Amino acid sequence: MFHIHIKIISPTSQKLVSSLSRNPWLWLPPRLISTSSPSSSSQGSAFAFSYLTDTCGLSPERAITLSKRLKLESSERPEAVIEFFKNQGLSQTVTSKIFRTVPDLLLANAQKTLKPKLDFLKSKGFSTSDIHSILLDFPELxxxxxxNEIIPCFDFLDNMFQCKNRLRKTVVSHSCVLYDIAKRMEPNIKLLREEGVPESHIVRFLEYYPNTLKSWPAQFKKAVLEVKGMEIDPLKLQFVILVHVKLRLSKSTWARKEGIYRKWGWTDNDISAAFRVHPFCMCSSDSKIEEVMDILVNTLGCKSSDILKCPSVLTMSLRKRIIPRGSVVRALMSKGLINKLSWTAFRYNELKFLDKYVHCYDKEANELLKLYKAKLA
Incomplete structure (x- = not known):
């Protein structure tokens, strides 16, 4: 006698199987698709997986991991959160980014947990567009x-910025400033003040490089002492820029850049001098340093030591400045119209460059302009 066993697939499991059919390369543990007598735990995991992939756009791999952790058994709470974001004017793009980054918010109490934070931002003058940008940049907020975090951090920043519009732009561009200030940023700012750095320069530092100001205090102090040892005046804006670059580059990256410059004949003193004048010369990619050096030395006939007079050229755009302008200078040199490269060729804005290096040569102007435009990419 034959016994026929019929397994009834629940709607939740049907949805899960549908999700799997769209991702045939993915194999889930059998317990997630067991349909005989599913436990409430497996039902919850199956629903969570389906909801995270279909509604929130998470990858199947991440959805599997989260479905085991999130106690998501129905759509009631997440739908309330989604509806809240919609009523707040947040786009689907922003909402999806929030859930992909912080899926736990699907279980948040929208009115008690989320609304007060958005209301606070609005009360400080942030527009819906600003809030979109803040949440896209840092959904974790x-x-x-x-x-304990957002209000104290905002108040701290509010006391530093005299211009509220600059404060708003800083928060929108760098939402990380609204958390974890006490442990890192405050000690680092205190150190800069002790070293005599003007408040206006500290604010500029905060405005452009807040992540650097949030370095661990021990690392930050080390960079400050290194820059101080270079005899850079703390009253100059260059001081905080040097600190920023020192913290941005790892020890191995710094050593690699030094090796490239030495290859082109620079001494340790040359490298230090260039860094003091234009710190970002140490931030250019290895390939860019090599290419700029090659054009200046091998094509335009500079001595590598001459570049120390204008180290900023090492950070200029190859396609928009170095190559097209270098081509014009080379053509002028080949015609005997100029004897050597002047750094003004790269420093001038475009209108002045064209005036001084193209239009002033009546007979050659058209040819030079065509060459310039052909090389300008």
Whole structure:
């Protein structure tokens, strides 16, 4: 006698199987698609997987991991959160980014946890567009404590910025400034003040490089002492820029850049001098340093030591400045119209460059302009 066993697939499991059919390369543990007598735990995992992939756009791999952790058994709470974001004017793009980055917010209490944070930002003058940018940049902000982190951080920044518009732009561009200030940023700012750095320069530092100001205090102090040892005046803006670059580059990266410059004949003193004048010469990619050096030395006939007079050229755009202008200079040199390269060829804005190196040569102007435009990419 034959016994026929019929397994009824629940709607939740049907949805899961549908998700799997769209990702045939993915194999899930059998317990996630067991349909005989599913436990509430496996049902919850199956629903969570389906919801995370279909509604929130998470990858199947991440959805599997999260479905085991999130106690997501129905769509009631997440739908309330989604509806809240929609009513707040947040786009689907922003909402999807939030859930992909911080899926736990699917279980948040929208009115008690999320609304007060957005209301606070609005009360400080941030527009809906600003809030979009902030949440796209740092969705994690919605998990931070409004009372213990966001408000104290904003108040700290508010006391530093005299211009509220600059404060707003800083928060929109660098949302990381709204958390974890006390442990890192405050000690680092205190150190800069102790070293005599003007408040206006500290604010500029905060405005452009807040992540650097949030370096661990021990690392930050080390960089400050290194720059101080270079006898750079703390009253100059260059001081904080040098600190920023020192912290941005790892020890191995710094050593590699030094090796490239030595290859072109620079001494340790030359490298140090160039860094003091234009710190970002140490931030250009290895290939760019090589290419700029090659054009200046091998094509335009400079001595590598001459580049120390204008190290900023090492950070200029190859396609928009170095190559097209270098081509014009080379053509002028080949015609005997100029004897050697002047750094003004790269320093001038475009109108002045064309005036001084193209239009002033009546007979050659058309040819030079065509060459310039052909090389300008």
């Amino acid at each position: 919605l998990r931070r404590s409004l009372k």
